[in-house]
Amino acid sequence: MPEENIIEIKNLVKKFKDLTAVNDISFNVKKGEVFAFLGPNGAGKTTTIKILTTLLKPTSGNIRINGFDPAYQQNQVRESFGIVFQDPSLDDELTAYENLDMHGMLYKVKVKDRKERIEDLLKFVELWDRRKDLVKHFSGGMKRRLEIARGFIHHPKILFLDEPTIGLDPQTRNHIWNYLKKMNKEEGITVFLTTHYMEEADKVCDKIAIIDHGKIIAQGSSEELKTLTKKATLEEAFLSLTGSEIREETVKNQAMSGMARGWRR
């Protein structure tokens, strides 16, 4: 059923000079699903997200996001998704409210809707009382919650999150998953995320794809992956599929994936 898939990817390849970051991957995400993309560092997760969100052009392959091609129908694709990047992307010199308001204006959300939506979302992520504070005074967890609220303002069909809970305390992580599950249920927003926390993926996600060295090596529900590898937990299944050796995301590798130096803090 093609209309059920909100993300369709066929034979996607991304090459940077002599490095193949994404090597012929194909997968679909159904509307309303919570989909996790798991993989060791440098496996190609962030590169794939960048291609899906129009920030990078693919070398070859077929992509449909909400029925549009991100390489050619950039604006339609951009209107279809919200995104929470791996690193913060707020304007520190503006207040929480101003950051969201500016986002709403850039996405052409009408004034009345914008006001209501921002109020709802700020209350939802429990930052309404702090709306007039400059973002530079916020903690990492508060910034992350604000970014999640921002991602929802323009009523996107899909929310992309690149390691949304990294570096946060268990309380905040728990809250963030609750927000995402709730929005997924109530507004039917498809959630596409990457994470290194296996228990979280296990608890939250309907479907999981494991990527390594630019290739998808397994996909299915958490149960299916455990059955496939005959392991008790998702983490064990993940390790048995990707091996236990440590991956170094080299500087060369990073520079090639088009990432500016100094971003990782």
Add this chain to the structure above:
Amino acid sequence: MIAIYTLWLRQLKRYFRSKSRIIGSLGQPLLFLVALGFGLGPVFQKAGQGNYLEFLAPGIVAMSILFLSVFNGMEVIWDRQFGFLKETMVAPVPRWQIMMGRTLGGATVAVMQGILVLVLSMLVGFSPVYSFWMIALSLVFMFLIALMFTAFGTAIASVLEDMHGFQLIMNFLVMPIFFLSGALFPLAGLPKVVGIITAIDPLSYGVDGLRGTLVGAAHYGLMPDFLILAVITAVFIGFGSYFFSKIQV
């Protein structure tokens, strides 16, 4: 259009919130006005060129606009480092509109700073020609200078990866643009090479336009000043939006 307005507004909010930056960037022009204006004044007078402060003030206004514009344009690098640039890059808005919003905002801020410096120079003793039209026209020149160099800063920042190149740009591009623009010395009777260099320097026409409107003494003439500035500004905006649209985050 709303995207352009949004980013314009952002630049203004950031400017008004950093009071220390507003006051801090008045220090340098004040120093130039006092040290050069009064220090070199007697020599200038003796050479038969008249009042140096009257001559200098438009140049210092142009200087403060130049510095702040380039700086505002180069804020792209900060936004890249602090991540905000990505937020604008995934918005459903053409890149050139993002660039225009930022540039217009940066230029507006620089013009406000220029007006502050003009008022400051009047406090020190500068007395411009009091004609409504000439003052209005001087604002047009200020805005052209600001727009031109904000676009210039944006174009450069779009190809730089981090702040390391900033000093290089300041010392090898921005400072020469200022010192060789005729902001500090008359353009008549220069050695040939210096004369050619000042004629290539786009800021020369901005300084000349300001001097023409505020003091009534233009070297090239107001119309040539305006036309040349307008053309170069358009070219820089073209370059700026081209390089900005090529940024990969």
